[in-house]
Amino acid sequence: MKNLNCNSGFVWLMTMSILFLIARSQLTEDFYSTSCPNLRNIVLKQVLNAIKTETRMAASLLRLHFHDCFVNGCDASILLDGNDGEKFAFPNINSARGFEVVDAIKTAVESSCSGVVSCADILAIAAQDSVLLSGGPSWKVLLGRRDGLVANQSGANTNLPGPTESVANITAKFLAVGLNLTDVVSLSGAHTIGSARCAVFSNRLFNFSGTNGPDETLLDQAMVSDLQAQCPANGDGNKTTALDRNSVDLFDNHYFQNLVNGKGLLESDQFLYSSDEAVSTTRTLVEIYSNDSRIFVNDFVRSMIKMGNTNPLTGESGEIRKNCRVVNS
Template sequence: MKKSDSFYGYSLILAFFMLFLAARSQLITDFYKTSCPNIMAIVRREVQNAIKIEMRMAASLLRLHFHDCFVNGCDASILLDVSDGEKFAGPNLNSVRGFDVVDNIKTSVESACPGVVSCADIVAIAARDSVLLSGGPTWKVLLGRRDALVANQSGANTGLPSPFDNLGNIILKFANVGLNLKDVVSLSDSLIDALYRRSYNWTI
């Protein structure tokens, strides 16, 4: 499977996963229609600027969203800077990046709509735009998430798929969030890449 095919397959599976979670949470696409009507344009502009500086940031923002959603849903808990936070969990160390880009997006959004848009929604929109701006598919992002006040490092350590997991554990972790064996196969290239990068202390 080519890298681009893997990336697009990965993004489509993640999109369906996010839509499934959103449907359960009764989110809507026009949540910020009156309170922050330019939210989509602001996020896309900042993501585009980040990708112009570093093309691989698109994959990093998608991975950031994926790792956030695997633990307690898509609540931006991965962004919390606490010593026992998800950001510092084993599967995220030397793996997840793009936090500075999210900070830049949040700053721009706050300038236009202070105190309105959640970080969780910003991360979700940024992931979609990263795929779209890289030539991949698009999807409607359902909005209205609330940001977590606490992180779950133990949940990240036990729930996130790791390049050190055996196949049985990876399949089980995907099944725990409603994904099947086909999804594991489609995403396996990402796990292999993560193992390779970790071996050389690289990040995507």
């Protein structure tokens, strides 16, 4: 019986690996080379315009791709409107943004090559452009995804990593979509750009529960004082501050240097270095990335490509939405 269980597990792993490779093989760099040859330039222009208007939008577009791929795979389900949609899931409501930018990209793409390019592929390209325009690396985005037909609000509530979760919980959510511990740390480095709302981290600043005061063990106390002034206890919880306060909106490895110095804004980020479980899991990678930006960038690119290949719809599955907010009638 013991051998049978081992063999069954091996067969399952092999099957999943084969399915992943098959799906990935259907995504190619030149998928739109004849059907929409100017696609990359069209998307880049729209993303550039959006970031010129609001620098923070780069992080928002990157986050949309991330939050899409963790629910139903990379199928643009996060873009679907409706009260039961992923937009209204707890991790996304009042948080996920950039939908109007995606609309603008889709409109521009449709005017050049109608009914050809999926919203899921637009999210993948926009994420890459956002990193590049923030001073980060470029990579060859594999394309050929199709759009999903349903949103999954309960899946978004369950599957998306949260700002107060432990390393173990976040790692489990990554493993569930085929990503490993290296992917956890490297993709967390996306927090080198963007902002977080006061409501997301205010639990670290004040004694709300009556039992614990400000986070004196994991968060730099000078940073606590500064954040208390920016985010007072009875202030506007939707006010934002930069995730990486050392190099705002610049894609670099300062995020990891912040963690080493106890300056990770989100509790889940600081856990990657300072928690007890980090000692045997994530701390070493944080230190490596903090000391060598090239290693971080290389791992980040690999992880982004890997994440972008999470259960894509290809071939005849799904559809190519005309409007990213609704399924075709």
